[in-house]
Amino acid sequence: MTKGTELLRQAAAENVPSALYDLAVSYEKGIGTKKNTRKAYELYLRAAIWGDKQSYHEVGRCLFYGIGV
Structure with a gap:
């Protein structure tokens, strides 16, 4: 796990x-984790x-x- 990923988790x-959202992208693409x-x-x-508008699209x-899923 990278330092950036750890900070995103926090x-x-x-x-x-x-x-x-950024942590989700990391998990989906396998970047840093x-x-x-x-x-x-x-x-x-x-x-x-929690209101991230780009995530509405990603959930769909x-x-x-x-x-x-």
Whole structure:
């Protein structure tokens, strides 16, 4: 795990929407952490709930293509 990923996890624990979104991207693509599409979907959903507008699109994309659901 990279230092950046660790910082994103800390911010995501505080429900910072942009951190939730960025951490989801990291999990979906396997950047700085092991690829985990289920975790990515969950983080996109949390980010959307906390108001990250790009995450609305990502949740829909995951549902449409069956990514992590």
